[in-house]
Amino acid sequence: MKESQHRATFGGRISAVLVAAGGAVGLGNIWRFPYVAGDNGGGAFLLIYILCILFLGLPLMIAEFSIGKATHRNAVGAFHLLDRRWSGIGYMGVLSSVLILGFYLVVAGWTAEYMIHSFTSDLVRQTSAEVHRHTFEAFITHPWKPVFYATLFAAATHLIVTLGVKEGIERAAKVMMPLLFLFLIVLSVHSMLLPGGIEGLRFFLTPDFSKVTASSVLTALGQSFFSLSIGLGTMITYASYFTPETSIRHTALHVTLLDTLVALLAGLMIFPAVFSAGIEPAAGPSLVFITLPTIFGSMPLGELWSTIFFLLLVIAALTSTISLHETVTAYLQEEWALSRFAAARCTTLFTALLGALASLSLGVLQEWRIGGLTLFDALDFVTANILLPLGGLLICVFVGWRWKRDEIASQLYAPTGGAHRRPGFSIFRFLVRYFCPVVMLLLFLDNLGWKLF
Ligand code: TRP
Numbered sequence: 001m002k003e004s005q006h007r008a009t010f011g012g013r014i015s016a017v018l019v020a021a022g023g024a025v026g027l028g029n030i031w032r033f034p035y036v037a038g039d040n041g042g043g044a045f046l047l048i049y050i051l052c053i054l055f056l057g058l059p060l061m062i063a064e065f066s067i068g069k070a071t072h073r074n075a076v077g078a079f080h081l082l083d084r085r086w087s088g089i090g091y092m093g094v095l096s097s098v099l100i101l102g103f104y105l106v107v108a109g110w111t112a113e114y115m116i117h118s119f120t121s122d123l124v125r126q127t128s129a130e131v132h133r134h135t136f137e138a139f140i141t142h143p144w145k146p147v148f149y150a151t152l153f154a155a156a157t158h159l160i161v162t163l164g165v166k167e168g169i170e171r172a173a174k175v176m177m178p179l180l181f182l183f184l185i186v187l188s189v190h191s192m193l194l195p196g197g198i199e200g201l202r203f204f205l206t207p208d209f210s211k212v213t214a215s216s217v218l219t220a221l222g223q224s225f226f227s228l229s230i231g232l233g234t235m236i237t238y239a240s241y242f243t244p245e246t247s248i249r250h251t252a253l254h255v256t257l258l259d260t261l262v263a264l265l266a267g268l269m270i271f272p273a274v275f276s277a278g279i280e281p282a283a284g285p286s287l288v289f290i291t292l293p294t295i296f297g298s299m300p301l302g303e304l305w306s307t308i309f310f311l312l313l314v315i316a317a318l319t320s321t322i323s324l325h326e327t328v329t330a331y332l333q334e335e336w337a338l339s340r341f342a343a344a345r346c347t348t349l350f351t352a353l354l355g356a357l358a359s360l361s362l363g364v365l366q367e368w369r370i371g372g373l374t375l376f377d378a379l380d381f382v383t384a385n386i387l388l389p390l391g392g393l394l395i396c397v398f399v400g401w402r403w404k405r406d407e408i409a410s411q412l413y414a415p416t417g418g419a420h421r422r423p424g425f426s427i428f429r430f431l432v433r434y435f436c437p438v439v440m441l442l443l444f445l446d447n448l449g450w451k452l453f
Helices: 012-023 029-041 043-071 074-083 084-117 129-142 145-162 165-192 199-204 214-228 234-238 246-276 284-297 302-335 340-360 373-400 405-412 425-449
Strands: none
Touching: 012 129, 012 165, 012 234, 012 246, 012 302, 012 405, 029 084, 029 214, 029 246, 029 284, 029 302, 043 074, 043 084, 043 199, 043 234, 043 246, 043 373, 043 405, 043 425, 074 084, 074 234, 084 145, 084 234, 084 284, 084 302, 084 340, 084 373, 129 145, 129 284, 145 165, 145 234, 145 302, 165 199, 165 214, 165 246, 165 302, 199 246, 199 405, 214 373, 214 425, 234 284, 234 302, 246 284, 246 405, 284 302, 302 340, 340 373, 405 425
16 A cells, blocks of 8 residues: 555645535536425425535535545545444445446436537427427437447546546646536526526525425435535545645535535526426426426527536536546555556446446336336435435544544644634534434434334
């Protein structure tokens, strides 16, 4: 295993925020968040989501950053160094990264195909929602096209990861994140100015608590973990590349803010457009692939808006596939003593294969069910509803109970110290020791069928 001082680091504070925000911001914000919010009552969901981010997501991100920065190791190696008995968290994280990549590459592939089709403009020319639904279904069930695009995405991810932590991952984030924000702002302003768009804003921002159930709270929790990329060691891995000067608290706060801002902007971009076209907001996962192209089709310059929108999704997806890939690659490289190339190659081959199977499970392999779900849905369900909340719970318990108070304090307040006098530290300790584990455990049990609420 390489010594920590020979490990790569990110350039500095701003790079750390950009790279970690790149890992956090993804399809989860722009594709998943709007439809999950739409299915769960809009504004009320948004409110619960923000509470989850603040009281569960942020402390957990700080916890993951502390583990990574303290050890300078991958998700498994970090626990080997701190306490081997807890290594299971790391293994579960690496496994979850593989499983998430399995379905994520598929959706990422769809965005790439849609971007190319918007550009060549045959997509947007179709006008009715029915035709768009048909096009989308024909594409995702096609025997090889979606597999081809998912593989293309895996190859792009591979290329950037093999270029290295600094030359590949950091450089890519520095180019892509500013572009992502620019496109998102342009698109959301454009969308809010559409006639009738205000209705969409109202739906997105006005809470209706009659639609809220315990399961929507768990959905909000799962969504917040998924969106922040926490619960499986991605942030442990990224924080292992922080320089000593990088502040864990500030980075976590900035990344959380940026990630939530992107989800909000995605809502501000999508709901006004949906309402302006008079379409039902609870359209499920197909919201951005069927509903939005229909809307673009009826707009002046529809091809342009559509191309920018799908390019935005491609960028968001790519920075996230990179973070998931790196979680696995860093593990293989350091724990199996492989070269970076060999480690990345293993990760790419395996996840591209899983991606291909997940993609085919929507088409030719549709008969093939796991607990009634297609492989694609099973991967999404198991990771977002079980593995992420469970991983998050264990990381909290580890940092709250196993790690000594002074050790965390020295991570959080390095190099000045003085944590004992700060109220923020007491709040953090309370959240990771009591609040987060209890809330997560209750919701988790409820989700497994123990009806508590
Ligand atoms: N957060 C990313 C998104 O919103 C997805 C993602 C990347 C992720 N790395 C992760 C989710 C690690 C959970 C854990 O699209």
